[in-house]
Amino acid sequence: xxxxxxxxxxxxxxxxxxxxxxxxxxxxxxxxxxxxxxxxxxxxxxxxxxxxxxxxxxxxxxxxxxxxxxxxxxxxxxxxxxxxxxxxxxx
Amino acid sequence: xxxxxxxxxxxxxxxxxxxxxxxxxxxxxxxxxxxxxxxxxxxxxxxxxxxxxxxxxxxxxxxxxxxxxxxxxxxxxxxxxxxxxxxxxxxxxxxxxxxxxxxxxxxxxxxxxxxxxxxxxxxxxxxxxxxxxxxxxxxxxxxxxxxxxxxxxxxxxxxxxxxxxxxxxxxxxxxxxxxxxxxxxxxxxxxxxxxxxxxxxxxxxxxxxxxxxxxxxxxxxxxxxxxxxxxxxxxxxxxxxxxxxxxxxxxxxxxxxxxxxx
Numbered sequence: 051x052x053x054x055x056x057x058x059x060x061x062x063x064x065x066x067x068x069x070x071x072x073x074x075x076x077x078x079x080x081x082x083x084x085x086x087x088x089x090x091x092x093x094x095x096x097x098x099x100x101x102x103x104x105x106x107x108x109x110x111x112x113x114x115x116x117x118x119x120x121x122x123x124x125x126x127x128x129x130x131x132x133x134x135x136x137x138x139x140x141x
Numbered sequence: 142x143x144x145x146x147x148x149x150x151x152x153x154x155x156x157x158x159x160x161x162x163x164x165x166x167x168x169x170x171x172x173x174x175x176x177x178x179x180x181x182x183x184x185x186x187x188x189x190x191x192x193x194x195x196x197x198x199x200x201x202x203x204x205x206x207x208x209x210x211x212x213x214x215x216x217x218x219x220x221x222x223x224x225x226x227x228x229x230x231x232x233x234x235x236x237x238x239x240x241x242x243x244x245x246x247x248x249x250x251x252x253x254x255x256x257x258x259x260x261x262x263x264x265x266x267x268x269x270x271x272x273x274x275x276x277x278x279x280x281x282x283x284x285x286x287x288x289x290x291x292x293x294x295x296x297x298x299x300x301x302x303x304x305x306x307x308x309x310x311x312x313x314x315x316x317x318x319x320x321x322x323x324x325x326x327x328x329x330x331x332x333x334x335x336x337x338x339x340x341x342x343x344x345x346x347x348x349x350x351x352x353x354x355x356x357x358x359x360x361x362x363x364x365x366x367x368x369x370x371x372x373x374x375x376x377x378x379x380x381x382x383x384x385x386x387x388x389x390x391x392x393x394x395x396x397x398x399x400x401x402x403x
Contacts, residue, residue: 058285067203123329128222
């Protein structure tokens, strides 16, 4: 079978995906993460390697860990919208 | 009464919050097409809009992954960035869709309290007449494998169209999503615009039924997992010839807005 772009999320990546989900969909958590990314990652139960890749925004490493591609994309966009709000034109 | 209108709209978030990397002219072209949809909705005077969209893992995370879901509360709300939105739900029709859909063999998930993803909101932000028309929000799982097959989406759309078409209300059916894009992957900067254009040609020719035969793998390969929402609407309007309001691809997304005159 051809490798899919959007793959079944392995159960072992659940906490990582839950963290990405919270970044994109839980504004209160996003605020805590932006204030202290390491504490935010710890709150979501990520280990040191996952935390390093998340904070570095290393998409390929996150995908290799089983992160869902869409969650990686939107978590990064939401972080960018909060950190650099003036970079966007709002309609 | 038969459906009074059918549409498909892009919903990429850059149409709402445009980063500097997004070509403003392309965004405005899509906005113009949205404005045309809005004028059509004002003329069609629907009692409700049945809106088929793929939740972006917002209402339905890995705690519960329905293939097809219907919002049957009194209203639905959501947020995206600083945007806060709230729409009334046409509860009578929403409930009829669930009850009659199940009766027809579609084991639908329903919710009275799930959040509404921006996939629903972006087209409505630009096209919703005032005062707001009630919605029947209809989710199709597009991002969490295994997704429903395109054929199953088409069959569900056919049943949905029949259920809605037997109602006394004036109903517009709308799909939100597509076309080619690959968010979060190494294909992000390489949408499959040729595939999109070939599909749009088929839709202009009234050959929408053929999309039921596309495989889920092909949708994934061409960045069109969200086309399941269009295929659902095609189940209801299959042979109608599409009027393509715009196809305005950006460097990462095949933005399309389409009407099927019904």
